Amino acid sequence: MNKVSEVQDAVKEAKRIRVRGGGSKPALSQRRCADDTQLLDLAGLQGIVDYQPEEYTFTARAGTTVAEVAAMLEGKGQYLPFDPPLADRGATLGGTVAAGLSGSGRYRYGGIRDFLIGIRFVDGRGQEIRGGGAVVKNAAGFDFPKLFVGSLGRLGALTELTFKVFPRPPAFATVEAEFEALSDLLTGLDAVTGSAIDLHAVDFAPAEAGWRLWVRIGGLAPALAERAGALQEIISGGAGRTGLLRLYRDQEEERLWQEARTMAWLAEGMGLARVPLTPGRIPAAEDLFARAQPASRRYSVGGNLLWIGWPESGGLGETDGKPDAPRTLHGLLLELGLRGVQLIGQGPRNDGLSEGGEGPLLGGPVQNAFLRRISAALDPEGKFGAW
Amino acid sequence: MSVHPLMQALARMYGADRLLTRPAQLMAYESDALTAFQQRPAAVVIPQDREEVIETIRLCHEHETPFVARGSGTSLSGGSLPIADGIVIALNRLDRILRLDAAERIAVVEPGVINLKVSEAAKPHGLYYAPDPSSQSICTIGGNVAFNSGGAHCLKYGMTSNHVLGMTVALPDGEVATLGGESLEGVGPDLPGFFVGSEGLFGVALEITLRLLPIPETYRTVLAAYDSLHAAGDAVTAVVASGLLPGAIEIMDALAIKAAEVGAKAGYPKAPALLIVELEGEAGAVEAEFAQLMQLIEETAPLEVRMAQTADERARIWKGRKAAFSAVGRLAPDYIVQDGVVPRSRLGDALAEIDRLSASYGIEVANVFHAGDGNLxxxxxxxxxxxxxxxxxxxxxxxxxxxxxxxxxxxxxxxxVGMEKRAYLPKMYGPVEMQAMEDVRHSVDSLSLANRGKMLPAGEAESLTHVGPHPLEKAGVIFRE
Known part of the structure; x- marks a missing residue:
């Protein structure tokens, strides 16, 4: 579909709807649905509607790819600071909003929820509704843009989006540090995130032996070397917490974070899930992972987000007498009191839309009274899969 | 009124000192900072804990009586104006910081906590709460949440909604819901984001989890005087185009400067326009940025430039700016303040048109604005x-x-939007958008009890008394000093 009116007509006629953008998150867009489910393919709803570099804003149709937008912004020295992930797999703006995805750069100025300032969406009655505005500051009316962040296509179909953008720092530097034990890493993490140093990204992951931490700073190039020195001192803490410390600059540094955006650490054929948490929950999570042995994982946003990779599986239940990975992860998150979303690979749970309990939600339930009431107003017949 | 069954039920819950019904007791609650509107409620209740708030809301719902939650009453849009024959729930005693977790960098607070108290409590840990409305020494977090309050430093770190991670709320029938959590990231629709700024229409926030940030290592504040607003505006354009991202960019016009002088003795240069730009962050980065900023400002031909070298000097620059609103009270008995936003590049056009309107109405207009985000x-x-x-x-x-x-x-x-601008919301959004907002409101609050008559221009509007000063001011109890 490449016209909003086609989307509206399709919604009016359909009994149930599944929305697809670039297909980079198949656990959302390709979930198995009942036969009477209409697929809304919005990849054709493409194009930049307006870009005002001096206003720090742009508006684009929902099927526009993140890659196209990034290239446009780069031409004017600007960027989306929250590092939208999976652009290399064809992620669209609409899909990134619906999945609520922010990457490592979210640490500095906020996530996709903080940069999305206006939306148009088609509701369950087939009406196109505008929310928010086109200026960077706006407190008028209900904040529909924020509501749609993470809505997983279950409140309506996004058709157009307006984002705030920021000037891109002229230079970046990243300090990489190795730690033997998780507890050492967490101490170093606390020292660095509690410091007055303005951090753009703070990620860490298990390494061959121990743990590896990456801390990114940005700004005017002349001051960067000295600032990186101060950062290294804080990370090492003078107490010999760390082993190797390494400083990345320029292209090598850029590649490091490009790999974070593309999830280069995720092996071919692996499923991917996203789990919000806080640094204080990490030791308990790691205790469980030591038993369950996920294929790979990376903590991001200063320990506020976990990306986790598991072998992709066909679906529910068991393979060779063992529970499938999503089911295992679902159980672990329930045990930890956390929630997550499967993005690549089939998920284990019923989300009201998918058939046979293959929805992408993991762990504890999302349902609550406030959301139920909102969902009933925007999509009274539950076409998008009522919350 | 005392025989009303709701009043009887409230009287069973609250002692006489926490259930106000006499006209003399109600007077202080008849208005908020938008003093042009007044309304007498049936009663004011002063709950002490969340259970009392929830029970009060349940009772209001049972008796189909509208209610308004109120903090310090600093709303400039009439947001906490009472509803005639409704109940005011004064949340000032729910003023506990329930948890301040320095390691997780969050504070869990009750709605009656004063904005500035959060930063004061966080300060020993090297942390602060970023949103800084001009009224931050008296306004409450609950009110900030309801109205998505901003401040001078929104450009870089956003408004209240960008700093609220989670909430426990009482919906308008008393059902309790938990929104969000403690992580910077979430799963499912961003419900805290949708609740913040809903102007009390979705119910009452009972507990709010706030994000705290490390206190910036240093600030660099520069004050530049210009011979016209236009010249000050051009300087903003130059700063923004340079790629610098200051924490604040503010402009004041001649009348606002005069007010700040009279009210706060700010010692500002006498000029048609003043620009304040503030950089914040770690020392090394800020020093480099400051050199670039000063070069840019020199190129815009200012009449005079002052730099704050010390915390005292910085405080003095901000004192005049933050006092500008109340100081305007020295220039005229009454004022209305608007806070419309225009695209940054249209600031010059907007100010010229405001100037023209001011002249044609023969009404003086002072201009103070957050120039960095086009907020007039x-x-x-x-x-x-x-x-x-x-x-x-x-x-x-x-x-x-x-x-x-x-x-x-x-x-x-x-x-x-509050009471004041509700007639103008439909000028910004079309009928479909207005209906969608009505639908959501109705689905959340089927009886339209929570802050009825605010934001949405429904036919349920209350008739209002239009009078100048605050009732307490008229009664000679308070003065605008």
Missing amino acids: HPLILFDGREEGALERAEELAGEILELCVDLGGSITGEHG
Whole structure:
């Protein structure tokens, strides 16, 4: 579909709807649905509607790819600071909003929820509704843009989006540090995130032996070397917490974070899930992972987000007498009191839309009274899969 | 009124000192900071804990009686104005910081906690709460949440909604819901984001989890005087185009400078326009940025430039700016403040048009604004004792709002729609959008009890008394000093 009116007509006629953008998150867009489910393919709803570099804003149709937008912004020295992930797999703006995805750069100025300032969406009655505005500051009316962040296509179909953008720092530097034990890493993490140093990204992951931490700073190039020195001192803490410390600059540094955006650490054929948490929950999570042995994982946003990779599986239940990975992860998150979303690979749970309990939600339930009431107003017949 | 079954039920819950029904007791609650509107509620209750709040809301729902939650009553849009024959739930005693977790960098607070108290409590840990409305020494977090309050430092770190991670709320029938959590990231629709700024229409926040940030290592504040607003505006354009991202960019016009001088003895240069730019962050980065900023400002031919070298000097620059609103009270008996937003590049056009409107109405307008995000604050001066003065001031205010919408902006950047601007929301959104907001409101609050008559221009509007000063001021109890 490449016209909003086609989307509206399709919604009016359909009994149930599944929305697809670039297909980079198949656990959302390709979930198995009942036969009477209409697929809304919005990849054709493409194009930049307006870009005002001096206003720090742009508006684009929902099927526009993140890659196209990034290239446009780069031409004017600007960027989306929250590092939208999976652009290399064809992620669209609409899909990134619906999945609520922010990457490592979210640490500095906020996530996709903080940069999305206006939306148009088609509701369950087939009406196109505008929310928010086109200026960077706006407190008028209900904040529909924020509501749609993470809505997983279950409140309506996004058709157009307006984002705030920021000037891109002229230079970046990243300090990489190795730690033997998780507890050492967490101490170093606390020292660095509690410091007055303005951090753009703070990620860490298990390494061959121990743990590896990456801390990114940005700004005017002349001051960067000295600032990186101060950062290294804080990370090492003078107490010999760390082993190797390494400083990345320029292209090598850029590649490091490009790999974070593309999830280069995720092996071919692996499923991917996203789990919000806080640094204080990490030791308990790691205790469980030591038993369950996920294929790979990376903590991001200063320990506020976990990306986790598991072998992709066909679906529910068991393979060779063992529970499938999503089911295992679902159980672990329930045990930890956390929630997550499967993005690549089939998920284990019923989300009201998918058939046979293959929805992408993991762990504890999302349902609550406030959301139920909102969902009933925007999509009274539950076409998008009522919350 | 005392025989009303709701009143009887409330009387069973609250002692006489926490259930106010006598006119003399209610007077303080008849208005908020938008003193042009007044309304007497049936009663004010002063709960001490969340259970009392929830029970009060349940009772209001059972008796189909509208209610307004209120903090310090600093709303500039009439957001906490009472509803005639409704209940005011004064949340000031729910003022506990329940948890301050320095390691997780969060504070869990009750709605009656004063904004500035959060930063004070966090300071020993090297942390602070970023949103800084001008009223931060008295306004409450609950009110900030309801109206998505901003402040001078929104450009870089956003408004209240960008700093609320989670909430426990009582919906308008008393059902309790948990929204969000403690992580910077979430799963499912961003419900805290949707609740913040809903102007009390979705219920009452009982517990709010706030994000704390490390206190910036250093600030660099520069004050530049210009021979015209236009020249100050051009300087903003130059700063923004340079790629620098200051924490704050503010402009004041001659009348606002005069007010700041009279009210706060700020010692500002006498000029047609003043620009304040503040950089914040770690010392090394800020020093490099400051050199670039000073070079840019020199190129814009300012009349005079002052740099704050010490915390005291910085405080003095901000004192005049933050006092500008109340100081305007020295220039005229009454004023209305608007907070429309225009695209940054249209600031010059907007100010020229406000100037023209001011002249054609013969009404003085002082301008103080957050130039970095195009957020205007025209202060429209009038004397409420003059016949028809308020009406004409409101008419002028309305024209400014329409101007903001015509320029592609918003009718409010941070004060909210409230009572004051509800007639203008449909100028910003079409009938389909207004209906969608009505539908959501109705689905959340089927009886339209929570802050009825605010934000949405429904036929349920209350008739209002239009008078100048606050009832307490008229009664000689408070003075605008």
